[in-house]
Amino acid sequence: METSRAVRVRRAVPTDAFSVAALHIQDERERGATTPPGFLDAFADAWLRDRARRTWLAEDAGGRPLGTIHGTRVQKLPSAHRPAEAWFHVSLLFVTRDARGAGLGERLLRELVAWARTDDVTRIQLNAVPAARGLYERVGFATPSARLMELRLDPPH
Numbered sequence: 001m002e003t004s005r006a007v008r009v010r011r012a013v014p015t016d017a018f019s020v021a022a023l024h025i026q027d028e029r030e031r032g033a034t035t036p037p038g039f040l041d042a043f044a045d046a047w048l049r050d051r052a053r054r055t056w057l058a059e060d061a062g063g064r065p066l067g068t069i070h071g072t073r074v075q076k077l078p079s080a081h082r083p084a085e086a087w088f089h090v091s092l093l094f095v096t097r098d099a100r101g102a103g104l105g106e107r108l109l110r111e112l113v114a115w116a117r118t119d120d121v122t123r124i125q126l127n128a129v130p131a132a133r134g135l136y137e138r139v140g141f142a143t144p145s146a147r148l149m150e151l152r153l154d155p156p157h
Contacts, residue, residue, distance in 0.1 A: 007066065007104065009111045012055035017044035019065040020055055027094040054088070056111050058095070058104050067095035069108040073121065088116055090126035105132075109139045117153060125150045 012020055021043040025035050047053065055070035071090040078084040090112070095104045116124055128136055128149040141149040 006061035007058055007099075007102075007107075008061075009056055009058045009104075009107050011115075012057040012068070012070075014048055016055075016057055016065075017048050019057060019059075020044070020047055020068055020070065023057075023065055023068045023094050023096070024092065026096060027092060030097075054112075054115070056108055056115075058099070058108055065096075066099040067093075067104045067108055069093045069112055071112075071126070073119070085122045086120055087123045087125065088112070088121050090124065093126070093132075105135055106138060109135070113139060113151065113153075121153060122155060123150055123152050 018040065021040050024043055025040060028035055047055070050072075052072045052074070053070055054073055055068060057065060058067040059065050069090060070092055071088055073086055073088050075086045076082075076084050093105055093108060095108075113124065124141075126136070126141070126149055128141075128143075133143075133149070136149045139151065141151045143149055
């Protein structure tokens, strides 16, 4: 698949619940998991209820979902000895097999980073499989531990 302007990356909205769930199921299947009956509905319902979750969706010109990135924004409560910073944990970055190799994973990550910079997020972290480390490093992530990768952002002005 060629990288094309026809592929759109955008924040997911409630009507995207089943698209996000279907992409999650594809990821689960690639990892060898069998999804139980009713999982699509259960996942979509849970995704809709999760107010801390942020999700971006990549889709082709016809609206077919090609990839997603999502995770949770964690807001620390104010304290007298530290700022009330926020951080983000990426729980899934997934691109369909037919769309891989066209830079879509990087586009999804960069969209997340751009949002984080506008929402007072001071760091983004994720658990990285070895095969994806190069992608994360291209976007600026570093390795504070064997599996964890992190991107520290400048504090808001």
